[in-house]
Amino acid sequence: MTRIDIGAEEDFPLEEGVYIGHEKTGGEPIAVFRTDEGIYALNDRCTHGNYSLSEGWVEDGTVECPKHASSFCLANGKVLNLPATEDAPTHTVEVVDGRVLLTPQF
Amino acid sequence: MSGVIIAGGSVAGFSVAAGLRDAGFSGPITIIDPHHTALDRPPLSTEYLVGDVELALAPTEWFSDHDVTWVQDTAVRLGQGFVETATQRFAADHIVIATGAVPKTLQLDKPVYTLRNIADADALRQALSPGVNVAIAGGGLLAPELATSAKALGANVTVFTPQVPAAEIFGELAETLYATMTEQVEVIERRLTVEENLDRFDLVIAAVGVEPNVAIAQGSKLTIDDGIVVDEAYRTNVEGIYAIGDVCRIRNQPRQDHWDHGRASAARVVHTIMGTEPAAPTPAWVWSDQFGHDAQAIGRVVPQAHERLVRRGDNVIFVLDGEKLIGSAALDEQLIIRAATRIMTRDIAVDPAQLADPDIPIRRLTR
Structure with missing residues (x-):
């Protein structure tokens, strides 16, 4: 699996999602979220429908899909409420020397 | 137990x-x-x-x-x-x-479909072949949604509605949705009744509650x-x-x-x-996907006499009672609704001037 440099840490605003397109991930688009607790990566597409989790509401270690308000745990991708019923796939992401490194798990 | x-x-x-x-x-x-x-x-x-x-x-x-x-x-x-x-x-x-x-239905001299469950949807999918002439009756959320889908399936769509659909849910934004619908399909502004000449239609969908x-x-x-x-x-x-x-x-x-x-x-x-203590009730939330718009509303968005309507651009409205948010509706602006939900359930005081300013990120008003 390839580790990809997707930018400097400061390019990832706190409590917001950043969209990483398929041309970078080599597969599905990925949403990367930085919070005070850490940095997390989930498949960008909500498991309920065609909507981008990177545009979601980040709070308390979760992201809420803006479309129909299903929430997912940032740490493990677990779906927390309907209408989505499937967990969001997670990916490995870390900050090394101020750079954000993403390892997609496709 | x-x-x-x-x-x-x-x-x-x-x-x-x-x-x-x-x-x-x-x-x-x-x-x-x-x-x-x-x-x-x-x-x-x-x-x-x-x-x-x-x-x-x-x-x-x-x-x-x-x-x-x-x-x-x-x-x-x-x-x-x-x-x-x-x-x-x-x-x-x-x-x-x-x-x-x-679903309520209509007694007409034509095949009348309704939509409630998966069998109804499967039957409609069969019936809505390209070129079929369909009349859709209703003044709520369902009629415009069905009109959107029927058009996408290639049907010739006519909507009969006695009013601007869902005006009590989306407030004045319902006018925008109505205008979009009239650009996309034929809309006849009256209730569909037995008096109507339905010769040109192959089937009717009743979305009448x-x-x-x-x-x-x-x-x-x-x-x-x-x-x-x-x-x-x-x-x-x-x-x-x-x-x-x-x-x-x-x-x-x-x-x-x-x-x-x-x-x-x-x-x-x-x-x-x-036998446990319930959380405070959340305000009612409604969404509808129609003619390319994602319409969402939370709470009540038609102001009463002592309340104030606040607009944020053309596609977002809020209703306020003093500093208290009563409701919000938005077209294609989902984060507004996510924010309004938090403002309302957490009883956060809001400033109408800030709500109205699209340059102030809505997230900031929830903290």
């Missing part, structure tokens, strides 16, 4: 089972429903009609994993402590009625008055019997028939059964 029987397994009924297990309820739970599993409804008029989308509210193994028994049958009778189908009798201390609603599906409670001691009448904890007048979602009506309030009420009433009845 005593058991729970749930009659009806769409979002309301299913959410009771899931909520009870999340809350640590260890007694037996049975859902009786005519479908093969728990199915969601909102996509039926949109994504399901024009394509393929998963309707199941949970994968099959969820039921065995959570020890919830699914009985594919129709509950036809109940009383204190029991529910019956045509052939089986079930006993439980707690009975939750979540049988939903049935629903009636609570109270059949199970006929002949029981339950009070029925435009739905099974319940208190604010969704208790009926019979001990141990509850009614939630579209089938119920809270005493002295209008009946609510939206997805979010199914979910919210289920969450409330879980607390009633568990």
Whole structure:
């Protein structure tokens, strides 16, 4: 699996999602979220429908899909409420020397 | 611990089972429903009609994993402590009625379709072939959604509506949705009645509202008055019997028939059964996908005399009572609704000038 440099840490605003397109991930688009607790990566597409989790509401270690308000745990991708019923796939992401490194798990 | 029987397994009924297990309820739970599993409804008029989308509210193994028994049958009778189908009798201390609603229809000299369940959607999908001439009657959310899907399937669409659809839900933004619809399909501004000459139509879809599906409670001691009448904890007048979602009506309030009420009433009845303190009720939330717009609303968006309407650009409105947010509606601006939900449930004071300013990120107003 390839580790990809997707930018400097400061390019990832706190409590917001950043969209990483398929041309970078080599597969599905990925949403990367930085919070005070850490940095997390989930498949960008909500498991309920065609909507981008990177545009979601980040709070308390979760992201809420803006479309129909299903929430997912940032740490493990677990779906927390309907209408989505499937967990969001997670990916490995870390900050090394101020750079954000993403390892997609496709 | 005593058991729970749930009659009806769409979002309301299913959410009771899931909520009870999340809350640590260890007694037996049975859902009786005519479908093969728990199915969601909102996509039926949109994504399901024009394509393929998963309707199941949970994968099959969820039921065995959570020890919830699914009985594919129709509950036809109940009383204190029991529910019956045509052939089986079930006993439980707690009975939750979540049988939903049935669509009203029109008596016309044409084939009339309605949409409520997956079989209805499959029949409509067959009927809406390219070039078919369809009249859609209704003044709510469903008629424009069906018009959108019918057009996408290649049908020639005419909508009959006596009013701007869903004006009480989306407030003045309903005018924008109406204008979009009139650009996309033929709209005739009157109610479709038997007087109408329907010669040019092949079929009619009636999207003219629903009636609570109270059949199970006929002949029981339950009070029925435009739905099974319940208190604010969704208790009926019979001990141990509850009614939630579209089938119920809270005493002295209008009946609510939206997805979010199914979910919210289920969450409330879980607390009633568990004897735990419920969270503060969340304001009613409604969404509709129509003609390329994602319309959403939370709370009440038509101001009363002492309240103030605040606009943020062309596609977002808020209603305020002083510094208190009463409701919001938005077209294609989902984060506004996510923010408004937090502002309202957390009772955060807001400044109308800040709300109106699109340059101030809405997130900032929730902190």
